[in-house]
Amino acid sequence: MQQSFTLKEIAEMTGGRLIAPSGDAAINRVNSIDSAGSDQITFISDMKYLDNLRKSSAAAVLSPQQLEDVNMAQVVVKDVNAALIAVLEKFAPSFDITPGIHPSAVIDAAANISDTAAVGANTYIGPNVTVEENVFIGPNCSIVADCSIGRGTKIEHNIVMYPHVVIGENCIVQSGTVLGSCGFGYRPVDNIPRLIPHIGGVIIEDYVEIGANCCIDRAKFGNTVIGFGSKLDNLIQIAHNAVIGKCCLITAQCGLAGSSRLGDGVILGGHSGVSDNVSVGSGSMLGAKSAVVSDIGPGSKVMGVPAVDSKRFFRRIVSTERVPELRKQIKQLEKRIQSLEKAANNTK
Known part of the structure; x- marks a missing residue:
């Protein structure tokens, strides 16, 4: 059975500060920034995704700070990862543990x-x-x-x-x-x-x-x-x-x-x-x-x-990548040595 929580309830379960016109809006799912719908909450922990968030259709976002120019409710939390886990635990499928x-x-x-x-x-x-x-x-x-x-x-x-x-x-x-x-x-x-x-x-x-x-x-x-x-x-x-x-x-x-x-x-x-x-x-x-x-x-x-x-492993990778270039250089050096040897022999 689909479960939903109000924004106020999500703020309480995460210890967050709700920034929204109303805390009664129902949230039915957690989703990514790009996929979240109008009845879903998303999250942001890295501000490089802020432009994506501004284009998102999500109803709300879990954020480590209050955000400007974001057209959705915000739940400002101390630790986004901990808050996300707390919310996901509520939406996750559960087993019937009726004794x-x-x-x-x-x-x-x-x-x-x-x-x-x-x-x-x-x-x-x-x-x-x-x-x-x-x-x-x-x-x-x-x-x-x-x-x-x-x-x-x-x-x-x-x-x-x-x-x-x-x-x-x-x-x-x-x-x-x-x-x-x-x-x-x-x-x-x-x-x-x-x-x-x-x-x-x-x-x-x-x-x-x-x-x-x-x-x-x-x-x-x-x-x-x-x-x-x-x-x-x-x-x-x-x-x-x-x-x-x-x-x-x-x-x-x-x-x-x-x-x-x-x-x-x-x-x-x-x-x-x-x-x-x-x-x-x-x-x-x-x-x-x-x-x-x-x-x-x-x-x-x-x-x-x-x-x-x-570190040693990655140095090996870099060295391996250079092998074709080094082979080419060796062939060029071999040709130069052969040319120099030929010129030296002709002067004798």
Whole structure:
């Protein structure tokens, strides 16, 4: 159902100052400057887009300062990004977290489920699973055994949790993700690769968000760990015994090999990876498609395959771009040398 808020309500939810003839105008959506309609609110954080805003059809704008010559209502806020998040949270689709267990769900007698939790249709919850207060578990999930889900966490549709997965409070796990599957660890026995049994678990700390279709393997021994506040995009592979620090950002199609370690606040660009048993220091940043094959220290900025310091990487790019010009110059020098040698030989 479409939801709307008055400008006055939006000013209150953002802690902003409303500049408008009336605060009763209804806002039905948040949109970009160029696409916003007459019943929608937009935002501006960079004044280079001010001319675009003046041409916009939006009913109102979230702005860090009062704007001149702008023909729309304004909500002046301290932090546009924080205000935008607050408004988007109100308009974002929400799950029905009405407490209760769907009649088609299968719940083991040894499971412990809070009365305030919601369990969707066709979901299976096995023995010794603990589901705390205000947890949402969507349809078609399978939580095999010996798992726990902290209060306020949302487990969306079609998610599998193998045994010994612990999820903290206020986490989000999006659809299609698999937690605690067996790690990819093989050793040759009689020239045949044999799978090493993985008997560890997965620990996902509080306020972690995991995107759709991610795979996080259980540890061989101990635990694979996703640290407090870290955010994982879609299509990410975290191998057995990997440890991710607090508040890391990992974008789509990244991979961490077995026993790799990320410090706190590490950012991985899309399609980048870390080799097995390699550590990445806190605050480091990996550019897109980078491959880290040896330890890097805190605060590093790296790119490339294998990853090197980003400044060095860009110097390589500049040098590579000059290769055709340098080849041309070398050919010209070769011709001059040949001409000089010929002239010298003729004078003998």
